[in-house]
Amino acid sequence: MKTFFLKITAFAFTALLLLSALSTSSCKKDKTCRGKVRVLDTGGVVVGNAKVKLHASAVGGDVVYESTTDGTGYASFEVKLPAIFDVVATKATYPSWAGNGVLRLDEPGKEAEVTVTIQ
Numbered sequence: 001m002k003t004f005f006l007k008i009t010a011f012a013f014t015a016l017l018l019l020s021a022l023s024t025s026s027c028k029k030d031k032t033c034r035g036k037v038r039v040l041d042t043g044g045v046v047v048g049n050a051k052v053k054l055h056a057s058a059v060g061g062d063v064v065y066e067s068t069t070d071g072t073g074y075a076s077f078e079v080k081l082p083a084i085f086d087v088v089a090t091k092a093t094y095p096s097w098a099g100n101g102v103l104r105l106d107e108p109g110k111e112a113e114v115t116v117t118i119q
Contacts, residue, residue: 033079033105036113039069039089046073047091047118054085054103082106089116 035054039047052075054065063083067075079085087101099118 029109031080031108033082033108034111035077035079035085035103035105036111037067037069037075037077037087037089037101037103038113038115039073039075039091039099040115040117041097042117042119046071047089048073050075050089050091050118052116053088053090054079055088056083056085058083077103077105079105082108087114087116089118091118094118 037052037054039050039052041047046069048069048071050069050073052067052069054063054077056063058081063081063085065077065079065085067077069075069089082105084106085103087099087103089099089101091097097118099116101114101116103114104112
């Protein structure tokens, strides 16, 4: 009887340990899409403080993200739902300058980058 009780206890402990290991290492993958837009002028010089706008049409309405480039010419975005975005970059000190591109953020957990030249 004692051996049977020990076997049942060992089995229950092993099952509990396995269940605990599986529940703590669940598949909680990062579903955020990260994108970067680099803005350059026609001479290939980075453009800091440029306004970058991402736009995608969706069933529930348009999705828009906005950011400003840093000193290295990059604007970063974190998008919760995958989409393919139209990109428009402008610079306030040169109101007639604009650049367009496409940023594909269509794979959750992945990063994408696009370079846009304003002119």
